[in-house]
Amino acid sequence: MTSSFPATRWSVIAAVAAGGEHAGARTALGELCRAYWFPLYAFARRKNLSPEDAEDATQSFLLTVLEKKVFAAADPALGRLRTFLLTAFSRDLTDARRDAARQKRGGGIEFIPLDTTGAEDRFQGESHSPDATRQFETDWATALLEGVMTKLEADYAASDRAALFSALRPFLGTAEELPDQATLAGQLGMSHAAFRQTLARFRDRFRTTLRAQIADTLREPTEAAIDEELRALRAALAGR
Numbered sequence: 001m002t003s004s005f006p007a008t009r010w011s012v013i014a015a016v017a018a019g020g021e022h023a024g025a026r027t028a029l030g031e032l033c034r035a036y037w038f039p040l041y042a043f044a045r046r047k048n049l050s051p052e053d054a055e056d057a058t059q060s061f062l063l064t065v066l067e068k069k070v071f072a073a074a075d076p077a078l079g080r081l082r083t084f085l086l087t088a089f090s091r092d093l094t095d096a097r098r099d100a101a102r103q104k105r106g107g108g109i110e111f112i113p114l115d116t117t118g119a120e121d122r123f124q125g126e127s128h129s130p131d132a133t134r135q136f137e138t139d140w141a142t143a144l145l146e147g148v149m150t151k152l153e154a155d156y157a158a159s160d161r162a163a164l165f166s167a168l169r170p171f172l173g174t175a176e177e178l179p180d181q182a183t184l185a186g187q188l189g190m191s192h193a194a195f196r197q198t199l200a201r202f203r204d205r206f207r208t209t210l211r212a213q214i215a216d217t218l219r220e221p222t223e224a225a226i227d228e229e230l231r232a233l234r235a236a237l238a239g240r
Contacts, residue, residue: 008216010081032081032217033062035147039082039139040089041116042123046132047093051120061092080229081217082140086133129239137236144217144233148210164188168202 009028037058044054065088129135149169156165167184185195214229215221 008218008221010217011219011221029065033065036081036085036140036143037062038119038122039136039143040085041119042126042139043086043089043132043136044093045120045123046128046135049093051123055116055119057093058089061089064092079219082137086136134236137232138239141233141236144213145210145237148206148213151209151213152206164198168199171199172203172206 009032013029013032040061041054041058044057045051049057065085129138149172153162153165153169156162167179167188170178181195181199182192185192188195190198211226211230214226214233218225218229
């Protein structure tokens with residue numbers, strides 16, 4: 001791993017894949033798998049797997065990832081987590097060994113504890129692009145943003161500012177009708193000017209957290225690489 005780049009969860013994992021050692025690699029990879037498993041599940045469903053088979057295929061694939069069976073040190077896809085997962089998962093879906101792996105379910109294999117409750121309802125309730133790969137990019141972008149919002153919400157709740165987070169959150173969206181700032185300020189016991197300053201800081205914190213989340217999915221998180229991923233995220237969410 002190039003020393004000029006800060007260590008991220010993905011860079012640590014990729015370094016281990018190349019033959020290095022790191023005590024936190026499995027934990028880091030488990031966290032990333034839990035955060036981004038749904039885009040893989042939805043991709044499998046779009047490849048005409050049943051809900052049960054899609055869940056099994058996703059679990060089996062992530063298990064092989066945790067066991068480092070799908071890594072290739074020279075694979076350029078290791079640069080971006082989203083590219084690596086989709087490339088490897090696509091291969092796995094056409095690999096006959098997947099069926100053998102699925103037969104092991106319940107046979108002492110340690111599956112990753114994923115919150116799959118409601119996964120199929122979520123899948124059915126979303127609009128879908130006819131292009132499974134493009135839709136994966138959209139699902140990935142959505143999952144990343146959900147992770148950012150979850151982190152921000154937890155940070156605000158930890159400092160007893162859950163109500164402030166709830167008041168500020170709508171201003172990160174694209175809704176045409178937003179809550180009246182002066183009214184919200186009054187409800188929060190703040191002046192309108194203080195609310196505007198707080199909102200500006202909240203937006204800055206969101207941008208910083210978003211860039212940090214993106215960096216965590218890159219092997220070499222330069223500013224240019226983060227900017228490129230951010231553009232890809234925006235394009236995916238815009239349906240381009």
